[in-house]
Amino acid sequence: MCLAIPGKIIELLDDNLAMIDVSGVRRKVNISLIKHENVQVDDWVLIHVGFAMNKISEEQAKEQLQLLAEIGEEQEALAEVKGYQFE
Amino acid sequence: MKMRFVDEFRNPELIRKTLDEIERIIEPDDHFRIMEACGGHTYSIFHFGLQELLPKNIEFIHGPGCPVCVLPPGRVDEGLEIASKNSDVIFTAFGDVMRVPGKKGSPLNYKAMGTDVRMIYSPLDALNIAMKNPDKKVILFAIGFETTAPSTAITVLKAKELDIDNFFVYSNHVKIVPVLKSILDQPNMRIDGFIGPGHASVVIGAHPYETIAKEYKKPVVISGFEPLDLLQSILMLIKQLKNGESKVEIQYKRVVMEGGNVSALEIMNQVFEDRPAFEWRGLGAIQNSALKLKPEFSKWDAEVQFNVEKITIEENKDAQCGEVLKGMLKPNQCKLFGKVCTPDNPVGALMVSSEGACATYYNHLYSTMSL
Numbered sequence: 001m002c003l004a005i006p007g008k009i010i011e012l013l014d015d016n017l018a019m020i021d022v023s024g025v026r027r028k029v030n031i032s033l034i035k036h037e038n039v040q041v042d043d044w045v046l047i048h049v050g051f052a053m054n055k056i057s058e059e060q061a062k063e064q065l066q067l068l069a070e071i072g073e074e075q076e077a078l079a080e081v082k083g084y085q086f087e
Numbered sequence: 088m089k090m091r092f093v094d095e096f097r098n099p100e101l102i103r104k105t106l107d108e109i110e111r112i113i114e115p116d117d118h119f120r121i122m123e124a125c126g127g128h129t130y131s132i133f134h135f136g137l138q139e140l141l142p143k144n145i146e147f148i149h150g151p152g153c154p155v156c157v158l159p160p161g162r163v164d165e166g167l168e169i170a171s172k173n174s175d176v177i178f179t180a181f182g183d184v185m186r187v188p189g190k191k192g193s194p195l196n197y198k199a200m201g202t203d204v205r206m207i208y209s210p211l212d213a214l215n216i217a218m219k220n221p222d223k224k225v226i227l228f229a230i231g232f233e234t235t236a237p238s239t240a241i242t243v244l245k246a247k248e249l250d251i252d253n254f255f256v257y258s259n260h261v262k263i264v265p266v267l268k269s270i271l272d273q274p275n276m277r278i279d280g281f282i283g284p285g286h287a288s289v290v291i292g293a294h295p296y297e298t299i300a301k302e303y304k305k306p307v308v309i310s311g312f313e314p315l316d317l318l319q320s321i322l323m324l325i326k327q328l329k330n331g332e333s334k335v336e337i338q339y340k341r342v343v344m345e346g347g348n349v350s351a352l353e354i355m356n357q358v359f360e361d362r363p364a365f366e367w368r369g370l371g372a373i374q375n376s377a378l379k380l381k382p383e384f385s386k387w388d389a390e391v392q393f394n395v396e397k398i399t400i401e402e403n404k405d406a407q408c409g410e411v412l413k414g415m416l417k418p419n420q421c422k423l424f425g426k427v428c429t430p431d432n433p434v435g436a437l438m439v440s441s442e443g444a445c446a447t448y449y450n451h452l453y454s455t456m457s458l
Contacts, residue, residue: 003127004234004286006092023090030211032241033351044092046289046342049181049231050209051238053289054348056092060341065095068319071104075111 004048006056009041020047092341096313097135105318106140112325118144119328120277121321122414124267125284126153126442127312133451135314145321148414149444151266151370152284154230155183156436156443157412158259159366160400164189166228166257167197169393170204177203177220179213180228183440188433190400194228210235210242217246217254226389229258232287236260236378237351240358243380243387255389258379260359263287264295265376266367271303273413280324282317283309285339290355292347296335304333311339358384368436369409403427408435411444418448425449 007020007029016032018039031039031052039045045052113119123129129149132138138147151157167189170178178194185194185206198204203223207213210227217225229239239256246254263284270276283296288309296307306327310320320338327334337343358381365377380388389395402408405423410416418424418437428434430446437445 004289006090008091030209030238030241033237033348033354036350046286048286049235049238050211051241053234053286053351054342054344057341061092061095064319064338064340065098065101065315068101068105068315071108 004046004053006044007047007052009039009043009045011041012039018052020045020052022047093313096311096315098315101315102140102318105315105322109145109318109322109325110142112322112329113142113144115144117329118146119279119325120146120148120414121280121282121324122148122150122267122270122278123282123310123317124150124152124263125282125287126156126440126444127286128152128282128284128310128317129444129447130442131312131314131317133447135317137314137317141318141321145325148278149411149418149447150281150414151270151367151412152232152263152287153437153440153442153444154232154235154259154261155187155440156408157261157266157367157370158187158230158436159368160402160436161190161398162259163187163194163228164191164398164400165395166226166389167191167194167202167204168396168398169257169389170226171197171200171202173224173393175223177205177216177223177225178228179205179207179216179225181208181230182206183442184228184230186433186439187436188439190398210239211245214242214246214251214254217251218249221253224253224255226393227254227256229256229260232261232263232284233290233355234284234286236359237290237348237355240354243358243384244354246387247384252386254387255392256380256387257389258359258377260378261365261367262361262376262378263291264298265373266370267299268303269367269370269373269376270413271299271305275415276413278305278414279328280306280308280333282320282324283307283335285309285311285316285343288337288339288343288347290348290351292343293335293337293345294347300333300335306333307335309335309337309339309343311341357381369412403434406435408437411437418445419452421445
């Protein structure tokens with residue numbers, strides 16, 4: 001019910017509408033709710049019941065993936081250091 | 088097909104890393120009961136088999152965040168009765184509502200009996216139907232948490248702007264925080280932390296959950312819906328629990344901002360106000376938990392413009408939807424589950440929506456579960 005899907009803005013249209021590409025399918029959605037965010041062509045937005053709910057931050061998405069990629073690296077490093085048997 | 092902001096969050100290597108980290112932090116004596124507030128999360132947890140991947144001492148309690156499931160019985164009938172009694176009325180609703188069983192049947196049953204029932208994907212579709220059918224009255228059976236309420240609000244504002252007088256909203260919009268508090272207030276309820284709803288929080292932000300973290304001392308992590316989102320949120324929750332903390336954190340930072348969507352909140356507050364109380368299936372009346380149109384929009388309020396006959400339905404005594412909603416029973420522990428109540432023939436709403444806990448159990452676990 002609260003399903004929302006990512007789409008990319010292809011064209012800004014009149015009457016608070018924008019043409020959005022969702023996996024190759026083009027649809028008009030209403031962008032009234034994100035007008036204040038200064039939306040532009042190529043922005044990614046989250047769409048719910050015909051409305052763009054928010055911009056999707058590429059930066060935050062990258063940061064999250066980076067954070068998760070780093071999980072365990074510290075432990076691995078420690079395990080390796082602890083594993084040295086030079087005595 | 089590849090999808091940006093979806094595929095990256097299903098990366099097997101990162102999933103393995105996050106799971107390893109959860110396993111590293113959790114200890115054998117721990118037993119965490121985590122409520123995922125949103126039906127979309129329930130769906131993802133089962134669809135991606137996350138429960139099977141996670142340590143057994145993390146237990147999911149499936150929360151009330153499926154708006155169709157918490158709708159009190161009778162509410163759909165009230166809307167449908169208006170439409171079936173007046174031949175000039177068109178009843179419109181989202182697909183999720185179409186199969187909700189009412190006293191005399193679901194919206195689809197009414198349609199089969201001749202009532203003009205139409206499925207819509209956006210509230211704006213209902214307004215368009217009204218504009219194309221000026222001799223008819225169109226009722227939008229509006230439903231949803233704060234995720235959807237702003238879209239309904241914009242549609243009402245548009246009806247006002249265009250001076251459309253044959254469009255009416257039957258509002259069943261509800262709010263997430265009051266219901267979470269009500270669940271925590273139930274006797275014998277043990278929940279250690281919440282996976283907060285991602286898309287409702289796009290609108291309301293993180294602040295409304297502070298009361299849960301501060302007064303009830305329960306951590307809340309607002310989460311996305313992909314496997315990596317959910318696993319990272321569980322990791323964040325477990326870290327808080329192990330440190331004895333209870334904070335509101337946002338995992339789903341790519342779309343949720345601390346303060347929410349300011350425009351959406353403004354528009355919602357312009358059109359809607361709190362109902363003093365609203366009945367929830369299985370939970371009873373909860374104060375200030377639902378939204379109705381403000382008096383200045385009564386021209387578009389179906390509850391004001393039509394004589395809505397209050398319909399109460401006695402629920403099947405063996406149906407234990409309430410206990411399941413409160414997390415006291417797992418769906419498959421209900422007497423009717425899989426026998427009398429199935430997705431094809433749902434007795435309770437939890438079996439109707441694909442995000443309902445019972446339908447999710449049935450669709451994903453039925454073959455492996457001992458009934």
